[in-house]
Amino acid sequence: MKPYTPQEIEPKWQKIWNDRNAYKTPENENDRPKFYALEMFPYPSGEGLHMGHVRNYSMGDLVARFKRMRGYKVLHPIGADAFGMPAENAAIQRGVNPREWTLSNMQKIKEEQVRLGLSYDWNRYVGTCTPEYYRATQWLFLLCYERGLAYRKKGSVNWCPDCQTVLANEQVEDGKCWRCDSVVVKKDLEQWFLRITDYADRLLEDLDDLPKWPEQVKTMQRNWIGRSEGAEVAFSIPELGDEEVTVFTTRPDTLYGVTYIVLAPEHPKVEQLIHGKPHEEKVRSFIEKVRNQSELSRTGADVEKLGMDTGAKAKHPLTGEEIPIWVANYVLMDYGTGAVMGVPAHDERDFQFAKTYDLPIQIVIQPHDEESPSSDMEAVYTGEGVLVNSGPFDGMDNRTAIGAVADRLVEEGNGKKTVTYRLRDWLISRQRYWGCPIPIVYCDSCGIVPVPAEELPVTLPEDVVFDGKSNPLTTSESFVTCTCPSCGGEARRETDTMDTFVDSSWYFLRYTDPHNTEKPFDAEKADEWMPVNHYIGGIEHAVLHLLYARFFTKVLHDAGMLKATEPFEQYFPLGMVLKNGSKMSKSKGNVVSPMDIIDRYGADTARLFILFAAPPEGELDWNDSGVEGSHRFLNRIWRMVQLNQELFQNRPDPKPEEKASKELYRLLHRTIKKVTEDIEDRLQFNTAVSAIMQLVNGINAYPQDADRGTLVEAIEKTVILLAPFVPHLTEELWQQMGYQTSVHEQPWPQYDETALVQNEWEIVVQINGKVRHKSTVSAQADREEVERQVMAEEKVKQLLEGKTVRKVIVVPGKLVNIVAK
Structure with a gap:
């Protein structure tokens, strides 16, 4: 018997698929339903693919192959998310241009993806670092600029000292840079922003139209958008001529309990309030110290709440009482109005602050079951109750009082009902070379001037210095010095490049029309395929990437370029791959190389193990014995076909009449039903594999004297069922069984309902x-x-x-x- 040798079989079929252009996307086939299958594209790091990639791509490939066999025309593309700091850091370390490093890694990953047997349409491959792609990204920036969605302003930004670049709030995780883990500090710079807040309500409301998204992910997005209904309250400052400080609160019912207000150190009123005061320098020193701290070190739950009295007073809008104005570390200018009202009796943070600095505590909510309020509080009260010490609102239920107090503020002109969001406009400026140049020039006569679309792309220069000390683009005289497109005079080019999240916010649209040289994509082609029907990738992208992609899709819809209002019909977050209970990493010495596994066992074994070993959404703990077990199973499949070669030459008709053949026939059709539903409806690939294994057990236990036609049918259907899981082996076996066509072109088996009836x-x-x-x-x-x-x-x-x-x-x-x- 010829042995199973994946090292020979797999390259053979990969070449055949490539020569036949087997997975080219069908065009002009409107008689078939479409299916857009997409996995998040990789960053081309020097390490190549890791097991997390293999899990992601194997699952996506299974779905794409399954849908083709189910009669769909399938778009299944791939590319590379190729801009970013790692390439620039590598350039600095190696003394090479990031382009060389990136393109080399892109090629390496493509070769590894081919070795996995992934059914990509390589004709549609895109790399975000190519001028063809970033020309379109620049075109989309100009569209946002024309629609008033791209703007420039100076402000306090998150600065990563190691990456020497600005980070969006979403890219600061626990006070650290999301990519390099360095502590982030604040810095004032002129930056470019996109008005994602203009779409806050739609981004929130349209989550209800995504039934195939995990509720966990939708909750994460809702929390990030952070819509809060409440009131803006105006506190006047007598010493500034009754200028006002505005505070947003979701709890107007506690307004009579305000005994102080707190400003962020960055608040523009602080300078006026401390100027000329005896303690001015002391407060100024405190402010400087706080401004250089990370957000986490200022706002963490366990962080001590520190502050200083400005010496100024504010007038309470309802009582007229003057209350102190403080500045404190825990208030951020980026959130709300940069000012908060202190209600120490009914807010834990305010209570701690008041106790630390001996500030007054005024009880205004009394529990329903108490007759009179306590005169001294040892702990904050955050429950429900009735209002006390609240003037005309005494005795009112506090929930009712929220609206009543807000109405009084509006009547007296001291406030208004409003809605705020945690979401902030998207800061896209990055001080680095390896990114998409922002197509803007600055002219002393004309000001900010967009580069005309016909002059795109603004390409990255070669004459740059990579020394790790600043933005390399500022070192290129040929890039910085330019001519104003408006007046023809001297101008300077914008040296910031775009956040790489911009590149990945629309790449799924480029796949629908990857070779368009006039615009990012043709609307008709995009409408043919959008939205993506099945999107798979890590849960770590559930907020940043998905939110930005949804924003871009809505902008393009509003611009008349796209019918879809959401990019992804279904999002499936897969679990991580672990080794010995820990995430694979070089520092832990527990990395398993996909190519080593393929070299030893073959890609089909790697794919089968990673699809079978755990539920797709769960964590997968790598197990070498499990890999060997998957390889043994594929050898069983191989032997099963080899031992029945003579039957495939004659192919007797199935006659499931006696007990053994009836049982196998029933098992076969029960398996077809389960595997179909596990892939189609439940996305439980591991249980689908388990069902096929049970079918193989039934085939191997089938009596020698039982109906041969039923046996042949069971073996053939088993190979077809396995095809999306292990594409090379099944292709080889299908040929050995005497078929000239590809197993992947076979229609997916239909199960016989009558066979499922247990008599x-x-x-x-x-x-x-x-x-x-x-x-x-x-x-x-x-x-x-x-x-x-x-x-x-x-x-x-x-x-x-x-x-x-x-x-x-x-x-x-x-x-x-x-x-x-």
Whole structure:
């Protein structure tokens, strides 16, 4: 028997698929339903693919192959998210241009993806670092600029000192840079932003139109958008001529409990309030210290709340009482209005602050079951109750008072009802070379001037210095110095490049029309394929990437370029791959190389193991013995076909008439149903593989003298069912079985409903709890009939001879237990 040799089989079929252009996307086939299958594209790092990639791509490829066999025209593309700091850092370390490093890595990853047997349409490959792609990204920036969605402003930004670049709020995780883990500080710079906040309500509301998204992910997005209904309250400052400080609160019912207000150190009023005061320098020193701290070190739950009194007073809008104005570390200018009202009796943070600095505590909410408020608080009260010490609102339920107090503020001109969001406009400026240049020039006469679309792309220059000390683009005189497109005079080019999240916010649209040289994509082609039907990738992208992609899709819809309003019909977040319970990493020494596994066992083994070893959404703990077990299973499939070669030459018609052939026929069609539903409806690939393994067990146990036609059908259908999971092996076996066409072009098997009907059960017969016999009974028999049939059997009569039956327990379809003495 010829042995199973994936090292020969897999390259053979990869070449055939490539030569035949087997996975080219169908065009002009409107008679078939479309299916857009997409996995998040990789960053081309020097390490190549890791096991997380293999899991992602294997699952996506399975779905794409399955849908083709189900009769869909399928778009299944791939590319590379190729801009970013790692390439620039590598350029600095190696003394090479990031382009060389990136393109080399892109090629390496493409070769590894081919070795995995992934059914990509390589004609549609895109790399975000190519001028063809970033020309379109620049075109989209200009579209946003024309629509008032791109703007420039100076402000306090998150600065990563190691990456020497600005980060969006979303890219700061626990006070650290999301990519290099360095502590982030604040810095004032002129930056470019996109008005994602203009779409906040739509981004929030349209989550309800995504039933195929995990609720967990939708909740994450809702929390990030952070819509809050409340009121803006105006506190006037007498010493500034009654200029006002505005505070946003979701709890107007606690307004009478405000005993101080706190400003962020960055608040523009702070300078006016401390100027000329005896403690001015002391406060100024405190402010400088706080401004250089990370957000986490200022706002963490366990961080000490520190502040200083400005010496100024604010007038309470309802009582007229003057209350102190403080500046503190825990208030951020980027959130709300940069000012908060202190209600220490009913807010834990305010309570701690008031206790630290001996500030007044005024109780204004009393529990329903208490007759009078406590005169001294040892702990904050955050529950429900009735208002006390609240003037005309005393005795009112606090929930009712939220609206009533807000109405009073509006009536007296001291506030208004409003809605705020946690979401902030998207800061896209990055001070680095390896990114998409922002197509803007600055002219002393004309100001900010967009580069005309016909002059795109603004390409990255070669004459740059990579020394790790600043933005390399500023070192290129040929790039910086330019001519104003408007007046023809001298101008300077924008040296910031775009956040790489911009590149990945529309790449799925470029796949629909990857070679367009006029615009990012043709609307008709995009409308043919959008939205993406099945999008798969890590849960770590559930907020940043998905939110930005949704924003871009809505902008393009509003611009008339796209019918779709959401990019992804279904998002499927897969779990991480672990080794010995920990995430694979070089520092832990637990990395498993996909190419090493392929070299030893073959890509099909790697794919099968990673699809079978755990539920797709769960964590997968890598197990070498599990890989070997998957390889042994594929060898069983190989031998199963080899041992029945003569049958495939004759192919007798199936005649599932006797018991063994009926059972195999039923098992086959039960498996087809389960595998179909596990892939189509449940996305439970591991249980689908398990069902196929049980079918193979049934085939191997099939009697030699039973119907051969049923056996042939079962083997052929097994190979077809396995095709999306292990594409190379099944292609080879299909050819060995005498077929000239590809197994991946076969229609997906349909199950026979009548075969699923169970006419007979084989049940266990126990006597006094011990298994003594097996009996076959009608599946339609009731308990009395089952008991009658079993008790009438000669074998059972013999076993009960000389005994008195005391009780018969019948469990339909499973067992009969006879209690006898």
